[in-house]
Amino acid sequence: MSYKPKTLFRLIDDINSSIFLPHIQRLFVWEEEQMLRLFDSLMRNYPIQTLLFWRTTDEIKARRFMSQVEWDADLSDYYEPSVSKAGHDKVFVLDGQQRLQTLYAIFAGALTLESGARAEAYYDVTSGETSTDTGLLHSLKFSPTTLPLPWYRIADLMGKDAQKVAEELSDDLNDELDKIDAATVSESRPADEEQRARRKRVRKNFGQLVRLLREETHFWVQELDGVANKFPYRTVLDIFVRVNSGGTKLDASDLMFAAMKEGWDEIEEAIEETTELLNSTNLSFDKTFPLKCLLVVHGRGAEASPEKFAGADGAKLLQDMKAGWDRAEQAFQELRDFLKSDLKVYADKVVRSYNSFIPLFDYIYFNPKPNERSKALMRGYYYKSQLFGWYSQSTDSVINGLHGVVGKACGLGFPMNEVKQYFNSRGMAAELQKGHLDQTRLRFILLNLVYVDQMGSSPFDVKFKGNEPHIDHIYPRHALLTKLGLGSGEVNTIGNYRFVGATDNIRKRAELPDSYFGRLKAAGSPIEKHLLLKSFSDDTGRLVFDVPTYRRFRDERAQRVWEICYRTVNPENGKFPA
Structure with missing residues (x-):
């Protein structure tokens, strides 16, 4: 095993040419805030831990990094069949996907905005003096359009400015900023002392940017050389599971099945059929x-690891799982029916955490065939968990904590109040507020x-892939x-949002609502699916384009949305508050 420094320039240059992701890596999951925080850490010269690579010529399915980050990308679009073949020398990232993908997007790529636009990274080279409300010193933003100074397009460091040293870059930009200062009116022109401080910050920031990119002091790589030494797939998979056990939970099932099959040789088939059922x-x-799910209901905790299936205790666990499989299979069927018939969840876009479903299985396992009141509370639990980020951190400990609440016979139905108390004790929201x-x-x-x-079905239940709804x-x-002349705060509001199919969204024109909905209604299209209030859908001529009408429409519709959401997310509270 070698341990060596790498320049960020070399790492980025090697991505998708010699460095790839193995199929066992899941999708990029960092949110934009985490990406900004990584950049801020690097600009502060904080360490970001070692990257772990594996060099191999084995036949392993290889996936490209995204040159433009898409959070709901289809992984099959990124596989490289020629690289995956046996005999092809490649390097896989075992630990560091989130960091490398972030750096690739910032320094050489982009990310996709909710609108679908491509947005590149721009850095305010005058920042670094005071922290923002989120604790960041260095201001980075992704923009679909070119930003004016002092914002600098970071990709230029590997493009048009690749041959420039830090001093030249900072001098050029400071000169441009000096010209801007000189052109401002005297009362708003910065003082000489402020200008000197700004020039110093720009020099410091460009110095750090260039060092990050070109010096071998910030990024260290441990490489398992499976070509020169023996690092077979199973060993690497074991390492992969262990190094990722503290971060985003990854699919360790392949390794666990190898440990489990001696005790129950049909378990993999049973689990695969269950996974297909849920999907x-x-x-x-x-x-x-x-x-x-099985580990939780059998009292072994949510942490999935091969060690749980080793030794006498592992043999006993497998024996218990096998003996209780009929009961578990029925619970999985009931969970699937609840997802499809009650929650009507049909897309990853509306699921922030799959782990939130484990306590539902836990409850159903010990309380089969819940009544309608319990189902309403289960729906409320699900939406609370997604909206309030109940599973955004310490996921397994949360599941284990809830097992003591839902993992038993509950004679009074789903224990929503106890669940709320648990999350309140963790300092998390437990009731929907306006x-x-x-x-x-x-x-x-x-x-x-x-x-x-309102419609009894999900707009994401579409027949054709690619026609999932957009927000309009x-x-x-x-x-x-x-x-x-309204501000964005008055425009971008739940009272003015609707879902529209991707195809229709592309085709539609920026038509005013009275004309648009009047035309649809005249053509016999059911405009109720756009969730207009009845008074407006009955008479589309009421959708006048002026400020008073818009505000009345928006506020009345927002109030109706609030009533529906309150009733669904907070069913334990009974009636809507007066």
Whole structure:
């Protein structure tokens, strides 16, 4: 095993030419905030841990890094058949995918905005003096358009500015900023002392950027050389599971099945059939999910590891699993029916954590065939878990904690109040408040909830892949901003959002609502699916394009959405508050 420094320039240059991802790596899961935090850490010269690579010529399915990050990408689009073949020398990333993909997007790629636009990374080279509200010193943002100074396009460091040294880069940019300062009116022109401080920060920031990219002091790689030495796939898989056990949970099922088959040779087939059953809802469960469910209900905790199936205790666990399989199989069937018929969850877009389903299985296992009241509370639990990020950290410990609440016979039905107390004790929200409806990242979940409640089906239950719904403005966003002069806070609101199929979204025009919905209605299209209030759907002429009408429409519709969401997410509270 070798341990050596690498320049970031070399790492990025090798990505998708010699460095790839193995099929056991799952999709990129970091959110934009985590990407910004990694960049801030590097600019502060904080260590970011060693990267772990594996060099091999084995036949292992290889996947490219994304040159443009898509959080809901189809992994099959990124596989490289020629690289995957036996005999092809390649290097796989075992630990460091999230960091490397982030750096690749910042320094040489981009990410995809919710609108679908390509956005590149820009850095405010004058930042670094004071922290933001989120604790970041260095300001980075992804933008679909070129940003003015002092924002610098980071990809230029590997492009047009690749031959420039830090001093030249900082001098050029400082000169441009000096010109801007000189052109400002005297009362707003920075003082000489402020200008000197700014020039110093720019020099310091460019110095760090160039060092990060070109010096062998920031990135260290441990490489398992499976060509020169013996690092077979099973050994590497074991290492892979262990090094990732503290981060995003990955599918360790392949290794665990190898440890389990001596005790129950049919378990892999049973788990595969269960996974296929759960995925009939168009979700993307992996084989680790049912294994974790089984571990939990048998009192072994949610942490999935091969060690749990070793020795006498492992043999006893397998014996218990095999003896109780009929009961577990029935619980998995009931969970699948609940997902499909009650939650109507059909897309990863509205699922922030698959682990949230494990306590539901745990409850059903010990309380089969829940009544309608319990199902309503289970729906409330599910939406709370997604909206409030109950499984955003310490996932396995959360599941283990809830096992003591739901993993037993509950004579009074699903124990929502005890579940809420558990999360309140962890300092997390447990009841939907009206302010939650304004959080951008919750739009898909909240709208899907409303559509399911009002239409009895999910808009994500589509026949054709690629026609999943987009979020659209009922009153056109651009017209509200430019013609009525409203601010984005009044325009980008749940009261003005709807779902529209991707194909229709591409075809539609920026038509005013009275004309658009009047035309659809005249053509016999059921405009109720757009969740217009009855008074407006009965008479589309009421959708006048002026500020008072828009605000009345938006506020009345937002209130109706709030009532539906409150009733669904907080069923334990009974009636909607007056």
